[in-house]
Amino acid sequence: MRLNSPQINIISKACMKASRSLIRDFGEIENLQVSSKGPGDFVTSADKRTEKIIIDELQKAHPEYGIISEETGYINKSNTKNRWIIDPIDGTMNFLNSIPQFAISIGYEEEGEIKCGVIFNPIMNEMFCAEKGNGAYLNNSRIRVSNKKNIKESLIVTGGPRGESKIKDKIFSEYINVSKNVSNVRKFGSAALDLAYVACGRFDGYWQRELSYWDIAAGVIILKEAGGFVEFFEDDNSNPLKRNILATNSNIHEELKELLK
Ligand code: IPD
Numbered sequence: 001m002r003l004n005s006p007q008i009n010i011i012s013k014a015c016m017k018a019s020r021s022l023i024r025d026f027g028e029i030e031n032l033q034v035s036s037k038g039p040g041d042f043v044t045s046a047d048k049r050t051e052k053i054i055i056d057e058l059q060k061a062h063p064e065y066g067i068i069s070e071e072t073g074y075i076n077k078s079n080t081k082n083r084w085i086i087d088p089i090d091g092t093m094n095f096l097n098s099i100p101q102f103a104i105s106i107g108y109e110e111e112g113e114i115k116c117g118v119i120f121n122p123i124m125n126e127m128f129c130a131e132k133g134n135g136a137y138l139n140n141s142r143i144r145v146s147n148k149k150n151i152k153e154s155l156i157v158t159g160g161p162r163g164e165s166k167i168k169d170k171i172f173s174e175y176i177n178v179s180k181n182v183s184n185v186r187k188f189g190s191a192a193l194d195l196a197y198v199a200c201g202r203f204d205g206y207w208q209r210e211l212s213y214w215d216i217a218a219g220v221i222i223l224k225e226a227g228g229f230v231e232f233f234e235d236d237n238s239n240p241l242k243r244n245i246l247a248t249n250s251n252i253h254e255e256l257k258e259l260l261k
C-alpha cells in the first residue's frame with residue numbers, strides 16, 4: 001500500500017488490534033443465537049470492547065486529539081483541529097445475526113476536513129483505506145469507482161429507514177422511485193461498507209438519509225480518492241452529526257439526484 005501518513009498507520013494499527021477481539025466475539029455470536037439469553041447484551045459489550053481498544057490505541061499516539069465515537073460521544077471536544085471519528089462496529093444488526101457484513105470505520109479530520117480513513121471488515125479481511133491526494137486502496141490494490149454511465153444499468157445501494165424514523169414514507173417512496181429507474185437496489189446494512197463498495201466499483205451509487213457522521217466519515221475520503229463524488233443534501237443545521245448522503249461513481253450522480261427529487 002502506498003499510503004504513508006502517520007495517521008493512516010495509527011488507524012490501521014488500531015483497526016488490526018481491535019479486529020482480533022471482534023473476530024473472537026463474532027465467533028461467540030453463533031453460540032449465543034441458540035442460547036436462551038440471546039446475543040443482544042453481548043453485542044453491546046462487543047461494541048464497547050472494540051471501541052475501547054481503538055480509543056486506547058489512538059490516544060496512545062495522540063492523547064490531545066479530539067474524538068467523536070459512537071458509543072462514547074466526544075472526547076477532548078474543544079480540539080476541533082485534529083479529530084478521530086470512530087464507529088467501532090458499523091453494521092451491528094448484521095453482526096447480531098451472524099452476517100459477516102460489518103466493519104470498523106475510523107476517519108481522521110484536520111480543521112474540519114477528512115484527510116484519511118480506514119474501513120475494515122475483519123471477517124472478509126478487506127481493508128479499504130485512503131489518504132487525501134494519494135488514492136484509495138483495498139488491501140494492497142488501488143481501487144476505482146465503476147465507469148457505468150447509464151443509470152438504467154446501475155446497481156445502487158441504500159439503507160434505512162431506522163426504526164424511529166419519522167420520515168419512513170418519504171424514504172420508502174424514494175426507494176420505489178429509484179428502484180423503478182435503475183437496474184437494481186440493494187440494502188446491505190453497513191453504511192461504511194456501502195460507501196467502500198461504491199469506491200471499488202461493486203456498486204455504482206449510494207444514497208441514504210438520517211445517517212450519523214461516524215457511519216460515513218472514513219467512507220467519504222475513500223470514495224473521493226477512488227474517483228467518486230459525494231454530496232450531502234438537506235442538511236440539518238441544528239445537528240452537524242446527522243447526514244443525508246448521495247455518493248456515486250460521478251457519472252450517474254445528476255441522474256440519481258434527479259430520482260430523489
Ligand atoms: C447503521 C448501519 C446501517 C444504517 C444505519 C446505521 P450501526 O450503523 O450503518 O447500514 O442503515 O442507519 O445506524 O448502528 O450498525 O453502527
Ligand code: CA
Pocket residue numbers: 087089090091191214215
Ligand atoms: Ca454505524
Ligand code: CA
Pocket residue numbers: 070087088089090091092
Ligand atoms: Ca456502530
